[in-house]
Amino acid sequence: xxxxxxxxxxxxxxxxxxxxxxxxxxxxxxxxxxxxxxxxxxxxxxxxxxxxxxxxxxxxxxxxxxxxxxxxxxxxxxxxxxxxxxxxxxxxxxxxxxxxxxxxxxxxxxxxxxxxxxxxxxxxxxxxxxxxxxxxxxxxxxxxxxxxxxxxxxxxxxxxxxxxxxxxxxxxxxxxxxxxxxxxxxxxxxxxxxxxxxxxxxxxxxxxxxxxxxxxxxxxxxxxxxxxxxxxxxxxxxxxxxxxxxxxxxxxx
Numbered sequence: 001x002x003x004x005x006x007x008x009x010x011x012x013x014x015x016x017x018x019x020x021x022x023x024x025x026x027x028x029x030x031x032x033x034x035x036x037x038x039x040x041x042x043x044x045x046x047x048x049x050x051x052x053x054x055x056x057x058x059x060x061x062x063x064x065x066x067x068x069x070x071x072x073x074x075x076x077x078x079x080x081x082x083x084x085x086x087x088x089x090x091x092x093x094x095x096x097x098x099x100x101x102x103x104x105x106x107x108x109x110x111x112x113x114x115x116x117x118x119x120x121x122x123x124x125x126x127x128x129x130x131x132x133x134x135x136x137x138x139x140x141x142x143x144x145x146x147x148x149x150x151x152x153x154x155x156x157x158x159x160x161x162x163x164x165x166x167x168x169x170x171x172x173x174x175x176x177x178x179x180x181x182x183x184x185x186x187x188x189x190x191x192x193x194x195x196x197x198x199x200x201x202x203x204x205x206x207x208x209x210x211x212x213x214x215x216x217x218x219x220x221x222x223x224x225x226x227x228x229x230x231x232x233x234x235x236x237x238x239x240x241x242x243x244x245x246x247x248x249x250x251x252x253x
Contacts, residue, residue: 013083016076018045022052024081029056030088030162033142036063036071038078046079057164059138085144089159091169094132095176097159102129104200105248106178107241110166110216111139111207117238118143119150121205122158124242126151128249132159134202136166170219173202180204182212182220183244189223192247197224199252205241 015024022045024032035053037046039062053060063071065078072080098106107125112118118141122133140162141147148155163169173180179201182189204220206212212220226235226243235243 013085014072014076015081015083016072016074016079018049018077018079021079021081022049024083025049025052025056025058029058030090031083032056032058033082033084033137034059034061035079035081036061036068037080038065038068039063041078049079057137084162085148086155086160088162089132091134091161091163091172094134094159094161095173095178098131099200101131103245103249103252104131105245106131106134106173106200106202107245108134108166108170108173108202108204108216109136109140109237110204110212111136111210112205112237113139113141114208114237115141115143115147116150117141117208117236119147119152119155120238121241122147122151122154122160124238124245126154126158128245130158130245130249131200132161134161134163134166134169137162137164167213167215167219170202170204170216174219178202179222180220181244182206182217182223183225183240184212184217184223185225186223189225191227192224192244193227195222195224197248197251199248201248203241203244203248205237208237 015021035058050060068076068080098104107121143155170180179198181201182204204212204216226240
């Protein structure tokens with residue numbers, strides 16, 4: 001029998017073995033970051049797991065036997081699922097509950113990959129009464145022990161929704177009557193200190209290098225930026241997000 005175990009080095013949690021991985025995908029697919037299976041393995045058990053990954057939209061990949069052994073030092077039966085260290089909230093539940101938060105503002109991260117930035121943002125959002133986070137299932141930061149440490153525990157208290165398609169998630173936010181703000185400097189973006197800010201709202205923050213993708217930004221109603229008093233390249237996503245979230249909190253207060 002296989003079961004859960006934790007890699008002591010990086011705090012990642014793995015479920016290994018055919019039956020436990022299959023049951024996890026059937027019962028709680030949102031908990032799974034990705035499934036790795038040994039390259040060349042083709043049998044009914046692994047085919048059933050791959051099909052579950054496809055239907056549940058869980059990332060999966062074949063890896064070498066050496067890589068699999070490195071991921072999990074034990075009897076993994078040629079398959080391992082890396083799991084989140086926190087429980088995710090369904091997007092619909094987050095959107096329904098967010099209006100009752102002290103600050104009805106959700107922050108959506110478009111492929112933000114630095115775990116420290118995510119943790120610091122979560123800390124700020126939680127402290128200022130924000131409603132929660134939306135993160136990408138693909139190409140987003142791994143919310144493991146590092147992110148939890150930098151959030152000072154806020155990620156265990158703040159609702160976090162993990163979505164496979166952020167553009168579709170933003171469309172859902174619009175359908176729930178949220179006003180969407182893109183944090184970016186464009187020709188028509190407004191100074192966040194003088195812009196009209198209304199809630200319930202979603203603040204979209206982009207990838208550290210590429211910014212917000214066009215497919216995501218097209219659902220945003222407004223763009224806002226932090227004005228600089230000196231020539232400077234940019235703020236990192238955690239700094240910019242904290243400033244904008246605090247301005248929403250100041251207006252509401």
